[in-house]
Amino acid sequence: MTTALYRRVAFVGLGLIASSMAHAIRGASLAAQMSGTARSAETRDIAREIGLVDQVCDTAAEAVAGADLVVLCAPVGAMADIAREIGPHLAPGATVTDVGSVKQAVIDAVGPHLPGHVHFIPGHPLAGTEHSGPRAGFAGLFRNRWCILTPLEGCDAGALDRLTRLWQGMGSQIDLMDAPHHDLVLAVTSHTPHLIAYTMVGVADDLRRVTDSEVIKYSAAGFRDFTRIAASDPVMWRDVFLTNKDATLEILGRFTEELFALQRAIRRGDGAQLQDYFTRTRAIRRGIIEAGQDTDAPDFGRQNT
Amino acid sequence: MTTALYRRVAFVGLGLIASSMAHAIRGASLAAQMSGTARSAETRDIAREIGLVDQVCDTAAEAVAGADLVVLCAPVGAMADIAREIGPHLAPGATVTDVGSVKQAVIDAVGPHLPGHVHFIPGHPLAGTEHSGPRAGFAGLFRNRWCILTPLEGCDAGALDRLTRLWQGMGSQIDLMDAPHHDLVLAVTSHTPHLIAYTMVGVADDLRRVTDSEVIKYSAAGFRDFTRIAASDPVMWRDVFLTNKDATLEILGRFTEELFALQRAIRRGDGAQLQDYFTRTRAIRRGIIEAGQDTDAPDFGRQNT
Secondary structure (H helix, E strand, C coil), X not given: CCCCCEXXXXXXXXXXXXXXXXXXXXXXXXXXXXXXXXXXXXXXXXXXXXXCCCEECCCHHHHHCCCCEEEECCCHHHHHHHHHXXXXXXXXXXXXXXXXXXXXXXXXXXXXXXXXXXXXXXXXXXXXXXXXXXXXCCHHHHCCCEEEECCCCCCCHHHHHXXXXXXXXXXXXXXXXXXXXXXXXXXXXXXXXXXXXXXXXXXXXXHHHHHCCHHHHCHHHCHHHHHHHCCCCHHXXXXXXXXXXXXXXXXXXXXXXXXXXXXXXXXXXXXXXXXXXXXXXXXXXXXXXXXXXXXXXXXXXXXXX | CCCCCEEEEEEECCCHHHHHHHHHHHHCCCEEEEEEECCCHHHHHHHHHHCCCCEECCCHHHHHCCCCEEEECCCHHHHHHHHHHHHHHCCCCCEEEECCCCCHHHHHHHHHHCCCCCEEECEEECXXXXXXXXXXXXXXXXXXXXXXXXXXXXXXXXXXXXHHHHHHHCCCEEEECCHHHHHHHHHHHHHHHHHHHHHHHHHHHHHHHHHCCHHHXXXXXXXXXXXXXXXXXXXXXXXXXXXXXXXXXXXXXXXXXXXXXXXXXXXXXXXXXXHHHHHHHHHHHHHHHHCCCCCCCCCCCCCCC
């Protein structure tokens, strides 16, 4: 049996990540009590209705009172206002963490509003689905997924250890890195792929007028995987691109450069260049399967319903 | 029980699609006998070893002799040579079809080499995995997937009906359209997404030197879906882009135009434009789930091993 790591965990924001954490924390008895709040009254009502946490509060100030762990689960663009609101109400010795997809911008937005007597440890669980909101959560979301923590200089070792054990208790593996490096790695593995997927789906949407429902009908030919990526929460992703602007633009620049080279090879009929390029990418795929981050089942593990 | 639709089905090329057809045809007793050949001796040896078809021949001319259905399962770029070789050996009244991802180029390459006494009905099953070769096939590959046939003017109705029933017997749904329209629809739903995925994986491969194994480690954040698409057969895809050049370049042009607009919105910090764009794409995703072409399971139906 796990002993509760925290007396009271407070969630500010009750979407997919917070609700999944609530299920996972309850399932593994990692906290004695949980509170939560959300900006939208509708979200708070749903959270009350499904009993997501022990206490759903109308304000963030109330939710964080007496909490020894506060988890900021709002879009990155909303974090400065939240930090300003909760700052005066945080308990001495409490840990404040977040689950934002960008880390340097969160540190810049949140840090200045926190009192000196709390431990601020930014975090980012690399897990998600195409669904959002308090009903979307499930306890297994973080299982075998990475959670990256980006502690600041002079971070309290005890507070870091306790937060690490919380994520491990929810099934995650933990990695530590500094915030700028996190933002670059995620620009490659997540932010730019999402922008590209959104763009491709947008193009297909324009063409839908030409091709009727055919884009949807024949989506299994490859396009489907893009729509899955591009179905994530629009506000969250807006904030990701606004706050990880430099790294995203840097990777986008490399992407368009390579795309133009392939486009030119197609136009000139340079089959050798295309084949070489396409051969090289298989090695990366094999690495991902070997790293246990995906399955190589013939139908990708999907059920053909 | 299904009655055999064909006396003898001959496969030219024994990769993922041919081997899946062989399993599906055998499983549903859709043909009395099957023969096959492949350019590579290694592939033919594997096919013999696993008993993929009744007779593995060393040449395409031998394989098609006496067949009432010939299925060209080679990369599009190899089809002209194959058609030239088999033309004189085709049985009168036989149907010749193919499974190429591009249709007009196949018609141009194959048509001129076929004798007047055969029925040529180009086809394209919209199914695949990241795996290739004769061991990759499985009978369920075509279940609930679309197969597009692009019959030419004056196509024999009886031959078309028989081929339709073969694909239905393997679990596919059939659609008919003309070749240029097929090539445009597939440029949107398949060819351009594949090129983009290959490009993004290539960019990540370059950056791997900077980020060590982190690209692979954190791939579940979105990048993973790109690597799945980009792991398909390099030669097949080389030929797709060389032979569906115009439609692919057209869609690529639209894609880069939209991508630049989003890139500019990021650079200028235009959150409203980004959010609007990302919101619009959700509708397409819902359409795909409603059309039964994917699942909305929280973990995408994947097993977390």
